[in-house]
Amino acid sequence: MQDYWPTWALMFLYLFAVHFGKKFMANREPRSRCGGRSSFTMPPYCSTAHISAATATCASTWTTLRIPTKCAIAKALWWYYFSKCIEFMDTIFFVLRKKNHLISFLHVYHHATMFPLWWIGVKWVAGGQSFVGAMINSFVHVVMYTYYGLCAVGESVQKYLWCGRYLTRMQLIQFFIGMVMGSHSLLTGCGAVPIWMEYGAMFYGMSMIVLFANFYYQEYVSRTNANKKKPAVNGASNGFAASHHHSNGKKTD
Numbered sequence: 001m002q003d004y005w006p007t008w009a010l011m012f013l014y015l016f017a018v019h020f021g022k023k024f025m026a027n028r029e030p031r032s033r034c035g036g037r038s039s040f041t042m043p044p045y046c047s048t049a050h051i052s053a054a055t056a057t058c059a060s061t062w063t064t065l066r067i068p069t070k071c072a073i074a075k076a077l078w079w080y081y082f083s084k085c086i087e088f089m090d091t092i093f094f095v096l097r098k099k100n101h102l103i104s105f106l107h108v109y110h111h112a113t114m115f116p117l118w119w120i121g122v123k124w125v126a127g128g129q130s131f132v133g134a135m136i137n138s139f140v141h142v143v144m145y146t147y148y149g150l151c152a153v154g155e156s157v158q159k160y161l162w163c164g165r166y167l168t169r170m171q172l173i174q175f176f177i178g179m180v181m182g183s184h185s186l187l188t189g190c191g192a193v194p195i196w197m198e199y200g201a202m203f204y205g206m207s208m209i210v211l212f213a214n215f216y217y218q219e220y221v222s223r224t225n226a227n228k229k230k231p232a233v234n235g236a237s238n239g240f241a242a243s244h245h246h247s248n249g250k251k252t253d
Contacts, residue, residue, distance in 0.1 A: 001078070007119040011112055014088045018108060021095040030098035054138035070127035077126050080134040081118040087111055106211045117204065120197070128192045129181065136174045143167065165220040168212060175208045 025031075091111055094102050121130055144167050150157050182202045185193060193201075 001119070001123055004116075004119060004123075007116050010085055010088070011116050014091070014115075015108070015112055018091055018095060018103065021092065022100055022103070025095060025098050031096040051138075051142050054135060054142055073131050074122065074126035077118070077122050077130060077134055080138060081115070081122045083138075084111075084115040084118055088115070104215075106215055109211070110208070113204070125193050125197065129185075130193075132181065133174075133178050136177060140167075140170050140174055143170065165216070168216045168220070171212050172209060172216070175205050175212065178205045179209070 088111060091103060091107065094100070118134075147161065147163065147167060150161060179202065182198055182205065186195075186198055186202075
């Protein structure tokens with residue numbers, strides 16, 4: 001936390017790996033079993049990181065309520081910040097498996113920006129209400145990566161999974177909560193967070209709402225309507241299997 005350059009260097013290394021990794025894999029076979037179990041290892045791996053972050057955040061919040069100290073929250077938020085670095089590997093697995101259709105602008109934008117943004121948060125405002133957004137996001141990620149971990153088990157489990165659209169709704173709800181909190185801070189002028197940071201967070205939150213809302217519409221409204229119009233084959237809709245497969249593999253955060 002003493003300097004910003006390691007965080008920015010890792011972010012640009014991530015972008016470099018994604019851009020050139022896709023070119024490197026263009027004429028190669030997909031590494032569908034990187035390290036033996038790439039399709040199953042990464043989701044539980046990230047879920048474990050988020051469970052740790054969520055637990056630490058909750059624990060530090062309880063500690064802070066009993067013993068007013070910013071150090072407890074700052075330490076918990078550091079682990080949350082670090083989990084955003086771990087999440088870079090999510091995209092790298094997509095690259096190695098040649099799942100380029102899952103590497104959307106939303107996916108890369110969100111992954112690349114959260115890491116440096118939370119360095120700023122931990123560096124300058126690692127106390128007060130900062131824990132709320134991290135705690136909510138950690139909970140959402142625990143649910144989300146558990147879902148993708150179950151998807152990775154195989155079709156025997158995938159056919160019972162139905163909550164894909166609700167994960168995106170949870171994402172949108174958390175951003176709206178952040179916008180309400182940010183608006184309250186701006187209107188009351190509490191001064192807990194520098195004004196430039198408040199406006200920056202509001203702008204970022206709005207960009208997330210727009211991108212996630214667009215994804216939700218394209219994936220669960222437009223696609224679903226299109227699938228309903230397709231003729232049935234062998235008692236099932238042509239589009240259902242494709243939509244189910246696509247949504248199961250879609251990583252939005």
